[in-house]
Amino acid sequence: MKRKLISAIGVAGMMISIAACGGGDDKAGADGYAGQTLTVWVMDGSSPDQWQKDVAAAFEKKTKAKAEFKVQQWNGIQQKLTTALSEENPPDVFEIGNTQTPAYAKTGGLADLADLKAEIGADWTPSLNASSIYEGKQYAAPWYFANRVVLYNKKIWAEAGIKDTPKTRDEFYADLKTIGEKTDAEPIYLPGQNWYHFVGLVVGEGGELVKKDGDRYVSNLAAPKVAAAMETYKKFQALSKAPKDKDEATPQQGEVFAKGNVGAFIGMGWEAGIATKANPKLEKDIGYFTIPGATAGKPEGVFLGGSNLAVAAGSKKQELAKEFLKIALSDQYEGRLAKLNGVIPNKESLQSNLKGNPAAEAAAPAAAGGGTTPLIPEWAAVENPPNPIKTYMTAVLNGKSPAAAAQQVEDEFNKRLAQRS
CATH class of the missing domain: 3.40.190.10 (Periplasmic binding protein-like II)
Structure with a gap:
């Protein structure tokens, strides 16, 4: 695929009142719907x-x-x-x-x-x-x-002596550590604001990014399950040299991977095309596996x-x-x-x-175990830049506790959730 399939783009502020005219009676006649x-x-x-x-x-x-x-x-x-x-x-x-x-x-x-x-x-x-x-x-x-997968460099994994792809999150982390210890490669390229992967981790924890407070939605970033997802993200991000305040498109992580000195990254399958366009010789070395979850047989949550x-x-x-x-x-x-x-x-x-x-x-x-951002009309404004979830992620990666980082962005998060489409 040449484009992103992610369609979580802001609608708030653009929606005008849509007056539903009501469908007409278009029942088929003897000749079906001929002429329509x-x-x-x-x-x-x-x-x-x-x-x-x-x-x-x-x-x-x-x-x-x-x-x-x-x-x-x-x-x-x-x-x-x-x-x-x-x-x-x-x-x-x-x-x-x-x-x-x-x-x-x-x-x-x-x-x-x-x-x-x-x-x-x-x-x-x-x-x-x-x-x-x-x-x-x-x-x-x-x-x-x-949804996202792990794209990995087979040559680097072989150099590290890793024969099989990991089946659990702990195995995945251990393999990346081994790459860091036994090769000159960066184990994983994981920028600090790959927030759709973070959303997947929240889904995997059974968490929610928002909660109901009376008749309105408010931030739920301070919830334990959200914090647990962020701690997982932080653990893996510590193995990366990627900037903590950029997302996967700044720079394009496929282009970083194309240089041939990165063990893996988490992205969409089509991002392999970005890498091979920049470095055609890499095509034979690219492999894919499902993002491993906490236990074998149950993949990580994905957006x-x-x-x-x-x-x-x-x-x-x-x-x-x-x-x-x-x-x-x-x-x-x-x-x-x-x-x-x-x-x-x-x-x-x-x-x-x-x-x-x-x-x-x-x-x-x-x-089957994936999910999305909150399926509420109020959500659209949250994603407009500067996305408060990205701000939260960078704050945690820079040393703040998940609770403190959640508190830092809570007012802006709730302000956006209060906007009406």
Whole structure:
């Protein structure tokens, strides 16, 4: 994949009131839905052209209607989609970032898909479907996802005498220590503000970044489980020479890895492409494994980035839109998308389509136990720079206790949570 699948981008402050016009009666007649055209917005890079053509052909064969795909750019999509959903003829079906979904559901812009879930979603992976649910209702359908893995330099690990990839967090740490002791390489490149990895550690601890205080959400960074996740992060970060006040894109960690003197880093599978573009000779030495958790057989918690498919509440073709989703999300086409793009499908039973893609095979085991940032509309403003969670992380890495660092950012964190979308 050439782009990030993470879609946790701020929506607060951009959302305008979306007046749901209400879907019209588009029941099929004797000739099906002949003569109708369904508008489908998908994001650039999400689905190959051939996949779109094949889904459109299957849709037309079943319904006698046409599906018109319109590819959108990620840059500026929130404002464009917000505006489109408030108009008389919104896109009927559209791709939406998984962590953006609650904000759009809150505005009334998304149709309730409870009947679709009942018909085709019984075996959707719960962790992947969680972002499609808002206040107990199904407002979208899970489409595709990705999560972080360990990318490692096989040559360096062999030089350190390590034969097998680690199965537990302690083994992982011990292996990195061995690399530091037996080679000249930096054991792991882990910048201080790789905060999506930190979110995964919080998920793995069973923690929450926010909590309810009456009728509002407030910071939960001072909670013991969040502190435990940060202590784990700090332990591994101490093995790295990476800056404590930068994230994984400053500089691009794939470019750092490309220099050939780093044992491992935690990132998305596609980041290997950044490394090999900078150093093509490194390609044969790159390996992947699932981020190990506290115990063998249970991977570390990971942040699940990805997209859902939704139907506009203002669409006059909601029934036809659901027919489209039944095809696009079918085992045939969901599995094909996973195979072509190397993304995690919405059902564990479809992960066999990832066979032969080492990065995707490493990512898949962690998906069932993964999670996201808090699925509340209020969350969007938290991520706007300067992100208070990044500030918290750097403070801990520079010597503050997790409790003191949490207190340092609490006012700003809560101020952002109080902003209304």
